[in-house]
Amino acid sequence: MAIDHGAPLLNITAEPAPALLEPLLAGGWIAPWSGLMALLEGESKLHIGRPDMLGQGSLYGGVGGMDGLCRGLLQLAARPSAPSVTSHYRTLVRFLDVADTGTWRLRDRSGSLVGEAEWLVLSSTLLAHPRSRLLFDWPAVPMAEAAAKLGDLQLDHALTTIAGIRAEARSNLLLIVPEEDASPWRALPFTLVNFDAAAQQCWGLRRISIQPLADGRCTVVAHSSDAFAADHLDVYGSRSAVARLLALPPEAGREEQVIEALSQAVLQCLAPWIDAGSLERAAPQLMRWGAAFPVAPGLPQALMLCPGSRVGFCGDFLAGPGFGRIEGALRSAELLANALLQAGLG
Ligand SMILES: Cc1cc2nc3c(=O)[nH]c(=O)nc-3n(C[C@H](O)[C@H](O)[C@H](O)COP(=O)(O)OP(=O)(O)OC[C@H]3O[C@@H](n4cnc5c(N)ncnc54)[C@H](O)[C@@H]3O)c2cc1C
Structure with missing residues (x-):
């Protein structure tokens, strides 16, 4: 199972497009993004179809997940005339x-x-x-x-x-909703909801990305606001690269508090569609991006x-x-x- 726990898409805003775009598309590594975008303004004003700055221009997603883009780049780098990349x-x-x-x-x-x-x-x-x-x-x-x-x-x-x-940080909540609870998530009128500045202040969230899986489950990634992440920078989360690279022990207590705070924010702002029961069996995980955006x-x-x-x-x-x-x-x-x-x- 693959979850896009970081960037859920890429957008090209300037002309000409990067030269790599065309071979990545032709090779089937990326494809035009087919999700449904929405913008939450302030506490509760939802604009379906309105992009924010990360949704402007031409939108693309990785095929089979955003790592499709990276796999494509590695593949394109390997040519008969040049030694291939050693990873x-x-x-x-x-x-x-x-x-x-x-x-x-x-x-x-x-x-x-x-x-x-x-x-x-x-x-x-x-x-x-x-x-x-x-x-x-x-x-x-x-x-x-x-x-x-x-x-x-x-x-x-x-x-x-x-x-x-x-750099701005992000604390991302990863949820894997089992098939029996996934219907309301899969029926949402958007797959990516962005939060404007006032909404970020209100909910502590920057984005929610809904990623339905082929087997009926649904993964949900809630990206915290910069301010929320800055307040919880000491909690690295067991999914973070730093935790895995340094084999850091789980942070019992603190990590659960951050997971709970983000889960509650998600439930409250999606209350018109989602009830608390639908998260009871979703295995929550936390991933901190210490330097998410320069x-x-x-x-x-x-x-x-x-x-x-x-x-x-x-x-x-x-x-x-x-x-x-x-x-x-x-x-x-x-x-x-x-x-x-x-x-x-x-
Ligand atoms: C939560 C989140 C959401 C985002 N959303 C979007 C979005 O919607 N659209 C968008 O365009 N961008 C988005 N971004 C930003 C996007 O992910 C980055 O701009 C992009 O990944 C930058 O690519 P890069 O190659 O410059 O660096 P990176 O993707 O950071 O790649 C650098 C690589 O180097 C490796 N590395 C670094 N140091 C070492 C070392 N010492 N030894 C071994 N390996 C090392 C790292 O592990 C990493 O794999 C998002 C980022 C985050 C965190």
Whole structure:
């Protein structure tokens, strides 16, 4: 069973669309989004069919779940003329260093070599942002530690800028409603309801995504507001990546309180359609996204490439159209790929 516990769709708002869109569609990895959107304004004014900023432009969803998009990207990267991508799932890159030859070396938590490369591309800020020290209790930021030995002013400038990027958090409630209770959920007049600023303040929710399953069950993902997540940042939730990566113990008590608060908010704002009984058997889980959405302005594109140290940055934290969304991540990857080719990476 797959639940889209993060982004439920992607939207393309600027022209021309990222070049990757067409092969992803042609390969059947993504498809036009076919859900029903609604916007909740204030306490109770529901507008069926009205999008918010994450629903503007052309909408697409992953086929078989949003990970279809990622599987498609990996598949497209593998060509007869180029070596395919080697994946290392469930491996946290913990240490980075540069050999005397200039080669970047990536190591896991035990210090074992995970990979070596002439160029290093960071598609996430985790190894370059001070939040990693708080999150993992690391003594230093891995990328800053590596950069200290390189004397590359462009890289130092990029890292200082990344260190200043703030992020919004989300606490997401995941519910799996069994078939016998799923009918009211499956009959809702929307599959994605977004909350405007006043509604977020009222309910502590940003979105509710309804995901009917082929076997009759229905999964429901309630995304908290930024303010709710900020108030409960210490509760990581047993579904969070950090809990699984660090094998953290369950947080008995606190996690249940957050689950209960989010469940009650969902039930109260969907009261016209859903009664409390329909959640009694829904196995609730909590997932915290500590850095869900970067806050603008992000890393300027002028700093995305640091040729002196052979480092590139891409991802949704790069400034530009689609910033903070999948669109921005795709666009930044294409920009960086072109810049790398121009820099001589064949
Ligand atoms: C709850 C939620 C809802 C969202 N809704 C939408 C939406 O509706 N539309 C939209 O466009 N966007 C949405 N987003 C944002 C969207 O998910 C991001 O913009 C997008 O995933 C960014 O892609 P990326 O490749 O830049 O980074 P990521 O998707 O964060 O990918 C970075 C990857 O690097 C891995 N990684 C990082 N550090 C390490 C390390 N040290 N070792 C190993 N692996 C590492 C991470 O595990 C991750 O898989 C949402 C995000 C959240 C959290």
